Amino acid sequence: MLEIKNLSKKFGDYKALRKVSVTAKKGEIFGLVGSNGCGKTTLLKHIMKIYKPDNGEINYEDHNILNDYSISDKFYYVQDNIYFQNRFSLRDLFAYEKLFYKDISSTKYYKLLEYFSLDEDKILNKMSKGQRKQAAFVIAIAANSEVLLLDEIVDGLDAVVKRKFWNILIEEIMERNLIVIISSHDLKELDNICSRIAIMHEGEIIREEDLENMKKEIKRVQFHIDAEYEYMINKDFTIKKIFKLGSVYIATVQGDVRSFIEDLRNRYNVMICDEIPMNLEEIFISELGNKGYGVEKFDGFEE
């Protein structure tokens, strides 16, 4: 288990992380999503000891890893802007990485090369962005680390390669019970793959939960009633957002949706009422909307 407790970081006066606490368990893919500049990469860099926190701790299997390099080879990080050494081919990179990761697997490396049809001797800096991501991913998987941190790993990849990535990740998790933390803006992709999600905004974790629970807890209800809907406070549910489209209301409800429907039926003559499950992207927008990062209406360019 990777546990981050009350991690805080300031860059000058700017608070990049504010008491961030997150827990990622073995065998799960942990999705880290958030607004632009919310601190996702900063958090990942703290886990990799690239940045030093002002406060807080990061524990892996009950070891505080911040000052301990003895288990650093159990972690592997693929950064967003991938860096390769000058004139390095994938073969050179693999040889270099071998110096650091004692469990690195040649078998996996060659199998993955074949799977992604990558040229081992091509200079990495001459590859396309997608190929470079694949190359970095190949090494990351071959390194056989226990914690894999992937920052915007599928950004710029085609659908086929994305699918390949997820297939390999799922197989790895099933086989080795590792922790994978993926930071991404591609919420549709994460929706399909992540078991647990943390939503970040302005350096804070505003929500962290199993994706299934999250989806159970927040739903969209579409209903048609014979009068104007009036919200009354109810301890079992909260209406995050409601709007009327023609004669039909669409409400985003958090909490017990059953109670909401029951309350609706008790107070109004309900002609239509449907529960619509929300996807991660909708949940994300809804959560950030509550933090003032909503989708405001654009008033046009006229003054």
Next chain:
Amino acid sequence: MKNLVLYNLKKKKNFALINLSIVILTIILFMVINRYYVEASVIAIIASGIIAIVGTFIDFNMFANENKLTYFASKPISIKKRVDVFIISNIIYLVVSVLFAFLITRISAEIAVHMNKNLIDIDYLRHFEEVYRGICFILAWGCTTIFLIALSSMYCGSTASQVVTTALNFILPIMLYLTFYSIITMDLQNINITYNQITRYYLEKFIPLVNIYFIDIFEKYDILQLVRFIITNLLIYGLLQFSIYKRKNERVGEFVVSYGYKNFIVIFAATFLASVSIFIFENYNYIASIITFLLNFALVYYIIFTIVEKNFKIGMGKISLLIKYCIVSTIIIIASSFFIKMAYTSLPDSDEVSKIYVSSEWDSFDLSKNIDKANYDNRVMKYENEDTIKNFLTINMLSNNFIADEKKERYPLSASFSVIYELDNGKRLVRNIYSYNSISDTYSSSNNKQILEKINSIIYNIMKTDEFEKQKKDYVLDLLAGNVEFNVFDLDEKYELADENIYDKIDKEDFIEAYFKDMKATINSDIYPSSIDYDFFSRKFVLRNQVLNEEYFLNNGMKIAETTYVGNIYIDKVYDNPEERKDLDYPVYEDGRFYGIKRDNLSLYVYDENLMKLFNIVLK
């Protein structure tokens, strides 16, 4: 770690290739075509050192590139270990490449010698020792530069600033030295002194540049040089460890990533430039000097900050820092002037002084290091007689009064000579004495003229002592025995020195005779003593007494170096009388020749190689 070092070394194969190309090119251009053997070696060695340093910058460039840093720092090796890997591999590379360059050029030169024996004479081999010394120097400075690059990289977020701060860190002691020197000079101008040799004496004690830059590492083959080199690098390494601990890998891309270091380097550089500017543009008004210093500082401070911050606006924090600095520095400068006045003018009691060393050389601070070997390089004369010591203290006191009084004339003074008082407890004090020849008749007040005349009359008395005469005689003996290099210059009809050294042309016996007569006459005459040390100006005497048909000016220069040709006087080892040779006081063998002197009867035995003549000069 070992694997990483080997890996890093392997990565340097391209540099090695460039290095090899340069060495071969040097051999072809300098050795084969132009037959400059020593130059070829030196260029190849320096080029190898520079390539190694460039390679080090490239390695440490990881701290100046966000993506590169993220990649390397994410690997399971600490920054500390990675820095160690870079340092070790680059030092190994430096040593190997420099030695390789030396070896290749040496072998090439040897081949050339064997192919054509007329090609290179004995100088070639002798100069190769200098090449070897140059290697020590390049290696020592190269290693320290590698440590400094590592240190600078911890504070910088761009490669350009890494290069600039490495250079700044390298010259930091020199900058510190010059800053203090300039500020003390400003203080001294306030008390009417310009040539502040004592400043150099004290500064050299606190900022020993020769040791800091291990200049002597290739001159003296002693363990102390090595220890100094190791300590300097250990200090830098210690600072590096602290900097690694403090580094947060943030703000990569900015010139300087550490606020503390940024403020330090800006303030330091601005102080340096402001203080040097007041030193260059001398201003004898003390208040004006301080104001100029502060204004220059403020301007340089602003300019450097705009460059470092890439922003023309300067924040309130920086302005507040500037104001605090100006207040503190003004207080320090004014306070220092009081201490400096005390340090430059206080005198010991005559009971405390065991002996006195006197020299008119401005580099008197050197005397403190090697004073008992008082050689003629520094023209040091020693006095132990109680009365003479009292005389010196008296003229020193008069001289101090004179300085204080002369201040109103607003003419800065240069000292006539320096005196080192060695106290009973071993402590040494260096003081300046101003005598008549420092001051022009035209502007000294009548009171000051009296002081100067008093000083001069005491100097005459000192020059009439046995101590003075004996030292003057020993000097000329050593001079002619070759222990001291000297040049003899002819005077033209305007009594100005000619450029040509006419030592080889003069008759040595006549010369020595003239020298002694001149000296005795000077001591016994009432003409102004031009110097109290070994300086010898014979012009006035020669003109008056007509001892020689030609007029000579004797000027002692540097001590004979092993590689110079100045020592023209030798006694050959095939000296006729081996018994007599044993009796000589200072037998010296050099390059298979032998020479010496016998002081008991003031005889000088020399063999003049040019004249092919053996002299036995009896000086009494």
